[in-house]
Amino acid sequence: MGESKRARMRVIELDAANWRTVIGYYNALKDVLGSPEGHGSSINAFVDSMLYGGMNQIEPPYLIRLTGTSKCPPKLREEFDILADVIREAREWKKLHYGVDTEVVFEITP
Secondary structure (H helix, E strand, O other): OOOHHHHEEEEEEEEOOOOOHHHHHHHOOOOOOOOOOOOOOHHHHHHHHHHHHOOOOOOOOOOEEEEEEHHHHHHHHHHHHHHHHHHHHHHHHHHHOOOOEEEEEEOOOO
């Protein structure tokens, strides 16, 4: 994605430095997105709410920037990468099959 297009996106910054569990990560993500009570804590739940919409208070386009990730346990850092990859793949699938690109981007920094 070009810098000019990315510059127009809402940037949501999350400091992961003090996170220790996957559920803590998912809860922080739900909080920042304004997810409703009952939103699931699975990758599929995030794909549904982020890419198909109508559920969270914050709707695309947006970039989620995770900072401080080098201070997190390895299992948690792996989860960051997995969700980022799945969102990217689901976004590509949706564009291919529906002709719609839902601009949700993860940026993971140390």
